[in-house]
Amino acid sequence: MDLDGILSDPAIRTVVCCGAGGVGKTTTAAALALRAAEKHGRRTVVLTIDPARRLAQSLGLTELDNVPRKVSGASGELHAMMLDMKRTFDEVVLTHTDPKRAEEIFANPFYQAMSSTFAGTQEYMAMEKLGQLRARDEWDLIIVDTPPSRSALDFLDAPARLGRFLDGRMLRMLLAPARAGGRSVFSLVSASFSIVGKTVTKILGTQLLADLSGFVSALDSMFGGFRERAEQTYRVLQDRETAFLLVAAPEPDAIREAAYFAGRLAADRMPLAGLVLNRVTTVSAPAIGSAGARAAADETSAPLSDLLLIHAELAEQAERQAEVASRFSTEFPEVPVATAAAQPADIHDIDGLRRIGDEIC
Amino acid sequence: MWNVADNKRGAGWPARLHVVTGKGGTGKTTVAAALAIALATGGRRTLLVEVEGRQGVAQLFGLAPLPYEERRVTGTADGGEVRALAVDAEEALLEYLDLFYKLGMAGRALQKVGAVDFATTIAPGLRDVLLTGKVKEAVSRTKDGRRVYDAVVLDAPPTGRIGRFLNVTAETARLAKVGPIKTQSDGVAAILRSPMTSVHVVTLLEEMPVQETADAVAELSGLGIPIGRVIVNASRAPRLVGAKLTPAEVRRGLKEAGLPEDRETVAGLVAEGRAYQTRLEVESTLRAELGEIGRPVVELPALPGGMDRAGLDRLAEILLKAL
Numbered sequence: 001m002d003l004d005g006i007l008s009d010p011a012i013r014t015v016v017c018c019g020a021g022g023v024g025k026t027t028t029a030a031a032l033a034l035r036a037a038e039k040h041g042r043r044t045v046v047l048t049i050d051p052a053r054r055l056a057q058s059l060g061l062t063e064l065d066n067v068p069r070k071v072s073g074a075s076g077e078l079h080a081m082m083l084d085m086k087r088t089f090d091e092v093v094l095t096h097t098d099p100k101r102a103e104e105i106f107a108n109p110f111y112q113a114m115s116s117t118f119a120g121t122q123e124y125m126a127m128e129k130l131g132q133l134r135a136r137d138e139w140d141l142i143i144v145d146t147p148p149s150r151s152a153l154d155f156l157d158a159p160a161r162l163g164r165f166l167d168g169r170m171l172r173m174l175l176a177p178a179r180a181g182g183r184s185v186f187s188l189v190s191a192s193f194s195i196v197g198k199t200v201t202k203i204l205g206t207q208l209l210a211d212l213s214g215f216v217s218a219l220d221s222m223f224g225g226f227r228e229r230a231e232q233t234y235r236v237l238q239d240r241e242t243a244f245l246l247v248a249a250p251e252p253d254a255i256r257e258a259a260y261f262a263g264r265l266a267a268d269r270m271p272l273a274g275l276v277l278n279r280v281t282t283v284s285a286p287a288i289g290s291a292g293a294r295a296a297a298d299e300t301s302a303p304l305s306d307l308l309l310i311h312a313e314l315a316e317q318a319e320r321q322a323e324v325a326s327r328f329s330t331e332f333p334e335v336p337v338a339t340a341a342a343q344p345a346d347i348h349d350i351d352g353l354r355r356i357g358d359e360i361c
Numbered sequence: 362m363w364n365v366a367d368n369k370r371g372a373g374w375p376a377r378l379h380v381v382t383g384k385g386g387t388g389k390t391t392v393a394a395a396l397a398i399a400l401a402t403g404g405r406r407t408l409l410v411e412v413e414g415r416q417g418v419a420q421l422f423g424l425a426p427l428p429y430e431e432r433r434v435t436g437t438a439d440g441g442e443v444r445a446l447a448v449d450a451e452e453a454l455l456e457y458l459d460l461f462y463k464l465g466m467a468g469r470a471l472q473k474v475g476a477v478d479f480a481t482t483i484a485p486g487l488r489d490v491l492l493t494g495k496v497k498e499a500v501s502r503t504k505d506g507r508r509v510y511d512a513v514v515l516d517a518p519p520t521g522r523i524g525r526f527l528n529v530t531a532e533t534a535r536l537a538k539v540g541p542i543k544t545q546s547d548g549v550a551a552i553l554r555s556p557m558t559s560v561h562v563v564t565l566l567e568e569m570p571v572q573e574t575a576d577a578v579a580e581l582s583g584l585g586i587p588i589g590r591v592i593v594n595a596s597r598a599p600r601l602v603g604a605k606l607t608p609a610e611v612r613r614g615l616k617e618a619g620l621p622e623d624r625e626t627v628a629g630l631v632a633e634g635r636a637y638q639t640r641l642e643v644e645s646t647l648r649a650e651l652g653e654i655g656r657p658v659v660e661l662p663a664l665p666g667g668m669d670r671a672g673l674d675r676l677a678e679i680l681l682k683a684l
Contacts, residue, residue: 020385020386021384021385021386021519022384022385022386022387022569022570023386050521052568052569052572053572054568109536110536113486113532113536211536249386251386252420252667253386253417253420254386256420283629283633284628284629284630284632284633285625285626285627285629285630285633286629287621287623287625287626287629288620288621288626288630292620293620296618296619296620299618300614300617300618302601302604303601303604303606303610303634304610304611304614304615304618306600306601306604306634307600307601307606307611307630307631307633307634308618309598309600310600310601310633310634310637311630311633313663313665314633314665316665316666317665320665320666320667344636344637344639344640344643345639345640345643346567346568346569346643348568
């Protein structure tokens with residue numbers, strides 16, 4: 001895959017790295033950002049979600065403050081930031097409503113629950129932050145590391161889900177009395193809803209409903225803004241300025257997730273640039289097969305027998321990984337693949353990121 | 362602590378609940394399945410539950426996606442049985458409503474207007490209460506005066522979300538001060554904090570998973586949720602420990618064994634050996650860090666050939682011995 005071509009292309013302004021958790025997504029995003037800044041002279045910002053502590057430190061990210069900071073160890077213009085989900089949500093609220101209303105919203109227990117734990121809030125806020133970074137037009141290239149979701153699809157679906165939620169029948173029903181100026185949550189809704197209304201009241205209790213109603217009517221003023229942003233975000237992802245990179249390891253789960261995601265991107269007409277395959281086992285002595293090594297290991301003594309067993313296991317693992325990885329390339333032959341070898345030690349400095357960049361590009 | 366004796370005590374004792382978490386990619390589903398097999402040994406019956414809609418259990422056993430229904434997925438040679446269940450929050454809610462409110466049509470009406478989706482979206486804690494509530498039900502279910510399951514193994518969300526997932530009371534208490542949701546979450550919380558529950562954290566000997574293991578143990582301990590074991594997955598065999606590799610020696614050995622001994626092969630083998638040694642050093646540092654957590658550690662070997670039923674049985678055997 002021509003990753004250097006992507007990183008140096010002035011027409012590409014956003015690279016989104018996605019994939020299952022535990023496949024080195026953050027490291028890949030950071031390595032690509034470093035390379036874009038150092039090798040291609042692009043003013044680059046990398047938006048990380050939850051980096052390993054030492055990697056974060058090496059990028060100069062000691063606090064979660066939602067502001068891009070220049071990475072001192074890199075030559076060229078590399079900036080990095082860590083997403084603060086709650087703060088980003090608060091900012092969105094403040095943008096769309098007056099300070100008094102915002103205070104009410106912040107104080108509501110439903111807002112507190114939703115802004116910190118809403119399934120998809122992190123994903124939605126990552127996209128929101130991406131939108132903000134793009135709007136500032138300060139960067140040549142924005143590289144986004146996506147959240148370690150239950151499913152890699154969560155962040156794609158988050159904007160739509162939020163839109164659906166805000167448009168939902170349930171929300172409209174709850175809002176009906178508020179909009180009509182009524183006091184009781186369910187007093188003015190239609191007869192067909194009353195059975196549901198009774199049920200909801202029975203299960204949730206009146207205090208909870210009062211809080212909910214307050215939250216929903218407070219949100220009402222921001223609906224338009226929320227939906228518009230959600231749609232904008234989605235369009236940004238379809239933009240030709242955006243390139244998606246799948247990140248995976250040659251393990252069944254990660255490959256299955258990557259394949260699922262590739263299909264989904266195609267269905268949503270989102271531009272998939274390629275697959276970065278991390279943690280690939282490499283065999284340095286291919287002249288000796290695994291069976292031969294195992295047989296010989298039985299006949300010799302340590303340390304050679306140990307060495308031969310290590311080699312045999314490496315060869316077996318490489319073979320299995322190749323089989324697993326081929327499941328992806330059989331399904332998506334047109335998607336280019338870059339590979340990075342498994343590292344004996346973890347990467348947590350700029351030099352390490354540089355080496356990874358050299359390897360995959 | 363895992364205690365086989367408790368499992369044998371019969372109807373009077375609620376089944377043990379084993380919650381398995383770990384960073385994504387550490388193999389927690391595999392470990393959860395192996396544990397469910399281990400606990401089924403001796404003609405017992407266990408339930409393996411997944412809650413994240415990933416269908417990881419079905420994939421592991423090479424089955425079609427599991428419905429919201431308890432199904433036998435495998436057995437042990439001595440007559441034990443492992444059943445599996447993929448819990449779906451929406452189905453769990455409807456079942457719950459039916460059970461406690463005899464809702465019938467009204468429940469379906471709720472689903473139709475998107476109330477379920479709405480409720481679990483606006484109050485994500487509610488989703489977790491439903492999921493853990495279903496697990497609680499399975500743990501305490503009896504039939505003819507006997508427990509249906511000797512043990513329940515929960516393939517739980519990853520370490521990053523486990524505290525929130527298990528701390529159901531706090532999440533829902535913010536929203537529901539009284540009423541049935543409060544009662545339900547209190548019931549779940551009581552089970553999760555009782556000695557019948559044990560949370561095991563799966564890790565690899567890699568920096569991030571070890572860090573997250575320490576964080577999760579600290580978080581869960583703070584919440585008063587009992588921690589079981591730290592389970593190291595895919596641990597390497599101690600090979601070439603302290604050995605000095607010289608190319609000349611390796612070449613001589615290869616020649617004696619009748620294997621290729623060209624310069625590239627020798628250099629390649631030596632490089633592989635040194636990388637292995639480096640990895641072992643990193644692992645031993647991380648192992649020491651895990652030791653500092655202060656929980657018993659079980660190590661499961663790496664299976665270079667990939668995971669199959671024989672592999673699962675091997676892991677189950679090791680887990681059983683560690684019980």
